[in-house]
Amino acid sequence: xxxxxxxxxxxxxxxxxxxxxxxxxxxxxxxxxxxxxxxxxxxxxxxxxxxxxxxxxxxxxxxxxxxxxxxxxxxxxxxxxxxxxxxxxxxxxxxxxxxxxxxxxxxxxx
Numbered sequence: 001x002x003x004x005x006x007x008x009x010x011x012x013x014x015x016x017x018x019x020x021x022x023x024x025x026x027x028x029x030x031x032x033x034x035x036x037x038x039x040x041x042x043x044x045x046x047x048x049x050x051x052x053x054x055x056x057x058x059x060x061x062x063x064x065x066x067x068x069x070x071x072x073x074x075x076x077x078x079x080x081x082x083x084x085x086x087x088x089x090x091x092x093x094x095x096x097x098x099x100x101x102x103x104x105x106x107x108x109x110x
Contacts, residue, residue, distance in 0.1 A: 035101060039083040040074040042100035046090045047072075060089055 006016050020030040047057050047068075054068040061068070071078045071086060087097060 036078075036080060036083070037074050038100055038103055039080065039087070040072050040078075042092075042097075042103075043083060043086055043090075044072040046087060046092060050090060052090075057086070057090070061086055 001016065009016055019025075020027075025033065047054070052060075053065075054072070055065045058065045058068045067078075071083060084097065087100070092100070
């Protein structure tokens with residue numbers, strides 16, 4: 001968030017903090033959520049790079065389009081195992097998985 005915007009919000013009585021603070025997540029919980037978001041974004045990127053639709057990827061995984069949409073959205077019902085397995089099905093190597101998991105910022109700045 002831009003400094004000027006933060007100051008204006010605070011001047012009007014708003015408290016500005018992190019998502020982790022707002023949701024009262026432990027460091028471990030925040031790391032888990034961040035990892036899941038990175039893998040979900042990585043999956044979407046890999047699928048798009050291969051010019052696949054969600055339906056086409058679903059067929060490869062023997063799943064449904066709606067499940068792929070949930071995976072790419074980081075839905076809590078999706079396991080890390082499924083995200084990683086899906087990236088492997090798309091051809092991601094261990095090194096590429098490592099890059100996805102260690103990316104600096106999983107979520108574009110608002």
